[in-house]
Amino acid sequence: MFYLEQHSKRIFFLFAILLLTVPWLHSTSGFNQKADKVSQESVAFYEINPCKISLTNFLISNPEAIYQDHYQFRFNNYSSINCFGKISGVTVIDSDFYISVGTNSLINLIIQGLFWVLLISRIRIKKDDEKRLRVDIKNIHHNIAVMATVVFYCSSIYSERRFYEKNLYYFNFDSVYYKLFATSLIFIILSNLFSVIKRRINSLPELIPYLFVFGGVFSGFNFSLFASITVYFGVLSFINKEVNWKINRVFFGATVWWILNSTESYYFTPGKLRGFTSSVYEFHSSVFWSIFFILFVNGLWYIFKNTIFSFNYQKYVNNFNIASISILSIGFLGANFPIINFFNYYYLGLQRFGITRNNPFAFDSWSEKLSWRGLYPSAESIGEFFGLCLLMVIYSYYKKRNLNSYEIIGSISSILGLYFSDNRTVMILVFIFLSYLFLKNYKYKKLAIPITFVLFIVFVGYLIGFQQLTYSYDFLSSQVSSQANNYQYDTVYSSFTLWINDNIDSSSILSSIFGLFSIVAYFLNRSEIWGIFFARYNPTFMELSFGTGPFSFGQVYGESVINKTDSFLLPHSSFLSFIVFFGIFGIFYIFYLLTKMYKRNFVSIFAYGNMILIFIALNIIKNDGLNYFPSSTLYLFLCFVILKSRSEEVFSF
Secondary structure (H helix, E strand, C coil): CCHHHCHHHHHHHHHHHHHHHHHHHCCCCCCCCCCCCCCCCCCCHHHHHCCCCHHHHHHHHHHHCCCCCCCEEEEEEECCCCHHEEEEEEEEECEEEEEEEEEHHHHHHHHHHHHHHHHCCCCCCCCCCHHHCCCCHHHHHHHHHHHHHHHHHHHHHHHHHHHCCCCCCCCCCCHHHHHHHHHHHHHHHHHHEEEEEEEEHCCCHHHHHHHHHCEEEEECCCCEEHHHHHHHHHHHHHHCCEEEEEEEHHHHHHHHHHHHHHCCCCCCCCCHHCCCCCCCCCCCHHHHHHHHHHHHHHHHHHHHHHHHHHHHHHHHHHHHHHHHHHHHHHHHHHCCCCHHHHHHHHCCCCCCCHHHHHHHCCCCCCCCCCCCCCCCCHHHHHHHHHHHHHHHHHHHHHHHHCCHHHHHHHHHHHHHHHHHHHHHHHHHHHHHHHHHHHCCCCCHHHHHHHHHHHHHHHHHHHHCEEEHHHHCCHHHHHHHHHHHHHCECCCCCCHHHHHHHHHHHHHCHHHHHHHHHHHHHHHHCCCCHHHHHHHHCCCHHHHHCCCCCCCCCHHHHHCCCCCCCCCCCCCCCCHHHHHHHHHHHHHHHHHHHHHHHHHHHHHCCHHHHHHHHHHHHHHHHHHHHHCHHHHHHHHHHHHHHHHHHHHHHHHHC
């Protein structure tokens, strides 16, 4: 990578083309048969000849597979190195053809890793970046952080053995040779990554929007390349003593409890959370993810603290808009071309295959808008991204009275993307904030807040239906509990559902709080989803108080049996996810820290900053955004800027 950094763009593009093309070109040596055209009758050909036809040769014989939506390409990560890039099988389900392409998780590590590091190496280094760093990254500290991060991620393979047994082909977990081999591969990727990234640390906050385009999750791994950057800087923060020990003592104390409590074993399929969630709830996994959480938080804090002085808000906004355009265009291409969807997943490092529905304007049989997520794993979360992009464009016009080409095209893209995602809450918030800025700017300052509040009430009433506002308190406050009981399996009740049933009619403070929570759930159309969550939630008193550990859904989804649901459903609330992770006391502690920072910096927080905080808070309540690495990083950065710095100066052009 050092060689590529110092030489021409020609070499860069040559290496990039090789990584993009060569893995999919090679058929088995000596096999001269032409690939059969896929049909119900030709499936036997691929069953007889697995791992002999390259993906390229398959596409030459089946060009319609490039663009017809009844073809679906899928990775077979549990295949030999010899099978890489070749057709390992074809399955017919109804009228759809599922083409399995042989890959190998360890080879994925090299190809995907080198491709992403190569792209990062092309990021322009800001002038005098290394000289302007407030904390000098000494070579000895860099080397220690690299090795610590490498060892840390190697340990994740063994801490989540059950996950990797299904993804690592004939990997001997007890062999020293295999351990050294895996360590060597991870070292090659991470050492090059960190050598490249440490020279570009000042650019990292400005590049956060691109995390919504490049997931950086390795196929076959529960491992995000870009999350490893936060671990690396987290290690550096402790080496350089750039940490808040008051907060970290609380983290370490909680970690002891999480680890000691993880005495059982529950498997959790990471799915669309892959790379940012634990795949199994047990002792070794709790150790890894608890430490990951500490390093993740401290690493981001270290980056933000040492780069905020060089932050360029205009570049940040431009990158937001470029990312918005990319998400929409690449997502649309992937939805219309199965082979592009396949390569999007691989080379962008997506957690989930992009959507295959090629009409983003589609409605269901009840005339309800179908959400469209493009290449992102969550429609609601990508709707939040588009909404934030629009807020930034609105603020740009408010401050500059003009928009550049990125902002104009990006705003059009974000409006379309927000409509496609069908995130109505974000739509309302964007309109409300736009109205407020308009009123404030055009000599209606005294009326701006009350008129905005009235508009908010009117839109919320319209969204949920004015008739529903007339329902009784008893009806609204019992909706979540009713749904929780509906999904209980036979006579098996979760401990939380039992508590609800015992206290729903009482006059206690906790019962009143839960009743208010249920009303909010009903108006947000979350009664059923949150009821399903509570039907599963079976904590002890200590687990309710302190949680079961960060990024850990294994226990809550594996411990309690409930009635069948239409699909696998996450809590659809970062707030509920955090109750699982950190418990009630953890939630209160986080709220205390945020409130303390808000009060301390209250004078310097201007209208735009408060808008962003309100936007984040409301979406955290009703969506799973914080369960995704891009959203978590983005929200933490915005909170840092608003709560820990002079945000009006940072958000300046």
